[in-house]
Amino acid sequence: MFRFFENLVDPYCPYDEKDTPPSRLLPFMLDYAQPFKRVFVYATILSIIVASIEIGLIWAMGWVVDILAGDPTEVWETYGGWLIALAVFILLIRPALQALDVLLLNNTILPNFGTLIRWRAHKHVLRQSVGWFENDFAGRIANRIMQTPPAAGEAVFQVFDAITFSLAYIVGALILLGQADPRLAIPLVGWLFLYAALVVWTVKRVGPASQAASDARSEVTGRVVDSYTNIHSVKMFAHNETELTYAKDAIENTRRTFQYEMRLFTIMDVVLVTLNGLLIVAVVGWAFWLWMQGQASVGVVAAATALTLRLNAMTGWIMWALTSFFRQLGVVAEGMETIAQPITLVDRPQAKRLEIKTGRIEIQALTHHYGRKTGGLDAIDLTIHPGEKVGLIGRSGAGKSTLVKLLLRFYDPESGRILIDGQDITEVTQDSLRLAIGMVQQDSSLLHRSVRDNILYGRPDATETEVIAAARQAQAHEFILNLQDPQGRTGYEAQVGERGVKLSGGQRQRVTLARVILKNAPILLLDEATSALDSEVEAAIQDTLYGMMEGKTVIAIAHRLSTISQMDRILVIDQGRIVEEGSHDALLARNGLYAGFWARQSGGFLDPDTKAAE
Numbered sequence: 198m199f200r201f202f203e204n205l206v207d208p209y210c211p212y213d214e215k216d217t218p219p220s221r222l223l224p225f226m227l228d229y230a231q232p233f234k235r236v237f238v239y240a241t242i243l244s245i246i247v248a249s250i251e252i253g254l255i256w257a258m259g260w261v262v263d264i265l266a267g268d269p270t271e272v273w274e275t276y277g278g279w280l281i282a283l284a285v286f287i288l289l290i291r292p293a294l295q296a297l298d299v300l301l302l303n304n305t306i307l308p309n310f311g312t313l314i315r316w317r318a319h320k321h322v323l324r325q326s327v328g329w330f331e332n333d334f335a336g337r338i339a340n341r342i343m344q345t346p347p348a349a350g351e352a353v354f355q356v357f358d359a360i361t362f363s364l365a366y367i368v369g370a371l372i373l374l375g376q377a378d379p380r381l382a383i384p385l386v387g388w389l390f391l392y393a394a395l396v397v398w399t400v401k402r403v404g405p406a407s408q409a410a411s412d413a414r415s416e417v418t419g420r421v422v423d424s425y426t427n428i429h430s431v432k433m434f435a436h437n438e439t440e441l442t443y444a445k446d447a448i449e450n451t452r453r454t455f456q457y458e459m460r461l462f463t464i465m466d467v468v469l470v471t472l473n474g475l476l477i478v479a480v481v482g483w484a485f486w487l488w489m490q491g492q493a494s495v496g497v498v499a500a501a502t503a504l505t506l507r508l509n510a511m512t513g514w515i516m517w518a519l520t521s522f523f524r525q526l527g528v529v530a531e532g533m534e535t536i537a538q539p540i541t542l543v544d545r546p547q548a549k550r551l552e553i554k555t556g557r558i559e560i561q562a563l564t565h566h567y568g569r570k571t572g573g574l575d576a577i578d579l580t581i582h583p584g585e586k587v588g589l590i591g592r593s594g595a596g597k598s599t600l601v602k603l604l605l606r607f608y609d610p611e612s613g614r615i616l617i618d619g620q621d622i623t624e625v626t627q628d629s630l631r632l633a634i635g636m637v638q639q640d641s642s643l644l645h646r647s648v649r650d651n652i653l654y655g656r657p658d659a660t661e662t663e664v665i666a667a668a669r670q671a672q673a674h675e676f677i678l679n680l681q682d683p684q685g686r687t688g689y690e691a692q693v694g695e696r697g698v699k700l701s702g703g704q705r706q707r708v709t710l711a712r713v714i715l716k717n718a719p720i721l722l723l724d725e726a727t728s729a730l731d732s733e734v735e736a737a738i739q740d741t742l743y744g745m746m747e748g749k750t751v752i753a754i755a756h757r758l759s760t761i762s763q764m765d766r767i768l769v770i771d772q773g774r775i776v777e778e779g780s781h782d783a784l785l786a787r788n789g790l791y792a793g794f795w796a797r798q799s800g801g802f803l804d805p806d807t808k809a810a811e
Contacts, residue, residue, distance in 0.1 A: 202304040206232050208313035217539040218321065222530050225537055226349065229314050236305055237357070243298040244361040250291055252369030255507065257283055259500030302358055311350035318342050318536040326542035327607040336422025338535055340415045345532030348411075352525040359518030363511065370504055374480070380487070381501055384479030391472050392512065396519055399465045403520045406458040407527030413451040415531065420447050426695070462520065469516055473509045480505045542609060542627075550629035553719045554618045555583035556750035558604070563613035565599055566773075573599045575773035576613070586751040588761030590794065591770035597754045600770075601722055604752070606630055617720070635718035635749075637709055639725035643697030648677050649689040651697075651708055655716035663715060664689070670741050671711035676704055714745060721746060723753040758795055767791065 210232055219225040230237065261280075264272055273280075319342055330338070367389065374381040424431055424440045431440055484501035487493035558581040566573040574596045581587050589597050603610050606622050615622045622630050635655075643651045652664050659667075668674040668689075680691035682699065697705040713721070723742070739760075755761045762781040769777035769784070769791050777789050784791035 198300075199304055202300045203308065205236060205301075205305045206309045206313075208232075208309045208316060212317070214321070214324075216543050218537045220533070220537055222526060222533070225533055226352075226529070229317065229349065230310075230353070232313065233306065233310060233353075236301060237353075240298070240301045240306065240357040241361055243294065243301065244357050245365040246294055247298050248362045248365035249369055250294065251507075252366060252373055252504075254287070254291075255500055255503045256373055258503060259496035261496075262499040263494050263496030302354055306357070307350050307354055310353055311346035313346075314349050315342065315346040318345060318532075321536060321540070324540050324543075325538070326540075327602070329538070329541070333535070334419030334423060335426070337415045337419035339422070340418040341532040341535040344411065344415070345529055345536060348525040348528035348532070352522050352529065355518045355522040355525070359515060360522065363515045363518070366511065367508075370508065373504065374501065381480060381484060381497075384476065384483060388472060388476045388479070391475075392469075395465065395468055395472065396516065399461060399516070399520055400523045402461050403458070404523045404527045404530075406454065406461060407524035408531045409527075410451065410454040410458050411528040411531040412534075413447065413454045417444065417447045417451050420444050458524075465516060465520070469512060473512055477505045477509055542606070544626050545624055548624060548626045551617060551620055551622070551625040551633050553633050556719045557581070557583045557616075557618050558720070558750060558752075559616040559619075560600075561614050561616070563600075563603065563610050563615065565603055565608060565610045567599075567608075568611075572596075573773055574603070574610075577773075577775060579768070579775065581750055581752065583750060584748060585766065586746055586753070586764045588764035588767040589752055589754045589770065590756070590758065590761065590767065590791070595770045596773040597770055598724070599773075601636075601724060601752070601754065604722070605634060605636070633718055634720045634722060635713040635716045635745075636722040637706075637713050637724065643693045643700070643705055643708060645692065645695045647686070647690050647692055648680065648708060651693060652689075652711045652715055655712035655714070659715050664711075667711040667715040668708075670714050670744070671707045672741065673704070673707035673711050676707075710741070710745075714741075719749055721749045721751045723751065723755075725755060725757075769794075 212231075215228075219228050264276055322338060322342060371382050371385060374385060421444055424444065431437065481498075481502050484493055484498045488495065488498050558579075560577055560579040560581075563574055563577040563579075566575075572594060577596075577600070589600070591597050602608055604615060604622075606627055609623060617630075617633070644654065649664060652667060653659060655667070656663075665674060668677055677691075678688050680700075681687045682691045682694075684692070686692060691699075693699050693705075693708070697708070700708065743763075751764075753761050753764065761767060765780070766778060767781060767784055768775050769789075771790060777784055777787065777791050779787065785795060
């Protein structure tokens, strides 16, 4: 039975992905709710039925009180069948309907609605560009991905568990009192107006307050995660107190926003208790007065008393449900600031897969300044022939990394274009472009998974033999066999920690190299590929690097000029332009910028000289 209701909606069902999701709250929620439309209809109907049953029971109890005024034998003879039917209804039918209601809410809607939002939101965020991630805290993004789904699920739950139920219950209460004596409905109507005013007052303030509190919590998460992610720097510079102060500002802001939110609830509680007191005195007092005048039976008084006491108990729950509903919507609205942002870097309609034939790269009038007037690249023209090995050097901020990011299409250029085998990279799918490019970065961060999983990231369908062969080629196999994590996993099964923190820099770099070796892409980008290796390991791995380059088009960035001196051609970039190019010997003979770098370098490293913002 549970499995039937749990599988009524598939949270991973196919859907039309939108590059620009709805930016307003209601359309956003309705868009995610599409697979649940039928379930929501059933939940609404059942909620109304359950509320009607509760009202009917109060009426039935009043009827029982009235019939008890007669002789017990006559009562049983006259009403025994009805009393048995009422008992059967209470014992069997009422629990069955209640069970259907809670099964839909607890087992169909709550687990699946939040899962659907989390899955689709994560899928949407993963499609964002690298630049989008660079403009936010990873911790804040993750926090919103985690906070929004349960908040949305709770909001939907309250719609059916409380809001629909309470509306049906109040309408039923008016009908019940009106049938007993229309005058009894008058104090209830007056109370409803006052109660509605309190709800409006609370809701207007709780929504914004909740969004502010949620945003403050996300800020705390972002700052704390930032400290933890960079814990080595924190410890190395002895900045515990700095990080505590940095976090305390956000934590204190969270406390202030939460205090304001709680003040609203305190005011609401006090006013609500007062209103409920008025309701009880007005309805029960009037029913009692009508009984004294002989205009109402004891059953009517009993029913009116039971109804008002039930409403008294419910109103606090309804108010909390409503405020919870709008509080959760505030959390969803805050989460939308991240998960409803449009995808700006998208594949063109009818984009085709990149077809690599020779690996020729043509860069035509390429310009990109990140929306600024300086930094980046300025009208670069460059052709890299199939199989050519090109070294790229320049001061920090000269534009080297910008060229690599544009080649990978992490950004679209402000002007100009890049062609690979005659295909504009903006006209092909991003996945096919990046599958054709292998890259070893200076920051060799790894996924918090096993060594095997990290190497397999290069080619997930590779065999165990191919994984080990790639590790051997990267001079990584021997140290991998000696690894053991705190959970006792060893060798290729050992977990490497967040960003590979459990490995040394050289070990991380060699696992990264193994991953790229396994990928075996026709275009190879090396960004300080041996920067984390000691001299002995670097010497052992140089042959590996040159072996990787065979038959590939290669672009290598290096400050250690000795690592690129054997390249077919070396390009010197300065202030976003190619200012020199040629072989190592030709550039030395030219006695220009490259020769100056070579002369000033110490231990094979490029003197960065003055830095520019990239």
